[in-house]
Amino acid sequence: MLHFDKPEFDARRDRVLAEMANRKLDAMLLFSQESMYWLTGYDSFGFCFFQCLVLKADGQMQLLTRSADLRQARHTSILEAIVIWRDRGNADAVIELRNMLDDMGLLGTRIGVEWLTHGLTGAAGLGVSERLGSFASLKDASDLVPMLRAVKSEAEIAYVREAARIADEAFEEVLPLLAPGTDEADILAVMQGHVFRRGGDYPANPFIVGSGRDALLCRYKSGRRQLAASDQLTLEWAGVKAQYHAALMRTVIVGEPSPRHLELYQAAREALAAVEEVMRPEHTFGDVFDAHAAVMEAHELVRHRLSACGYSLGARYAPSWMDTPMFHGANPSIIQPNMTLFAHMIIMDSDSGAAMTLGRTYLTTETEPEPLSRLPLELTVVG
16 A cells, blocks of 8 residues: 555655754654655544644654554555554543653653644644643644655655646547536536546545636635536646646636737747746756736736746645745745646736636756646646
8 A cells, every 4th residue: 555665765765854854853744634744654644633643853753643544554654653542532642642742751741743734733732832832842843744754755756646647638628528518517527537447546635627717716615507608718727647747727718819819928928938938957946936926017918917826736635735835925835856846827807808828747857847747838728
């Protein structure tokens, strides 16, 4: 059930231990499912309940989780030490965690905590702060593992490449279906179904399929409609393999594109080219956003663009495949080789009702980024 071999996991653990040493941390409390998966292979949606992976500075790891995930951890991970907290009327998982930390000899030590994760609810976070604050010195280390995960190994890149191939195929599979009268439900079924047929996984967030006025939306919403004779369709989807994502985004025009659509497409194409020129190791994530924003400003589209133009991608879990770092203004994070980054040019002109998007996933190199999609960038017009 492991997607990676033991040396790969050992190398990841050693990278974390080195950064822990830099920060003088005796242990890490990892609440992010992504961190647990990356370090051990543990693959579960059980993070909707309280669980914690503890990593000590000597490399020892223990997982605290519920009984429902005991076999999940055994079947999918390299973990050997798994402690179960029991569901019952007065259950307090944080007390169980404190007892486990005590057994591991961590009383009075410096412990890094992943506070910034969907794997730790506000209520659980308060419990950790209240019950462990006097047990050890808790330090915010929410960024430690995510920043390490952002740089991919060759084994990870292989999965991302496969995810990118699946994403391309999903669009090619649905393209003949796009015509007046097609139901959005059929579009979603074909694209998501292809990912599954190719051995892919559920995406960390739903695909976006929005037509008409909903083509201006950047999120999935419930409800379906049929494509009109003259329409616009925004699609954002991802191929997923071993939880690794490769996303794409397009706005498809049904019928004749309006002059406004053509104007917005030209701006999106120019902005994506500008972003590619800056998506290099000597630049920051903020620099990439600034390149995008400059093109939008030149086209007088500041009111119609977003405040971010992409983000890192990798192995992610619900509720979102968006990972850190993100392309937004003043982000000082440095672009490094072997990052997998999704750049999306999103223009939503509510004044005219016209939408336009263009996006794809890249692998950063020592020089220019490598697009992982083979799909053309030309505006897709059907019907």
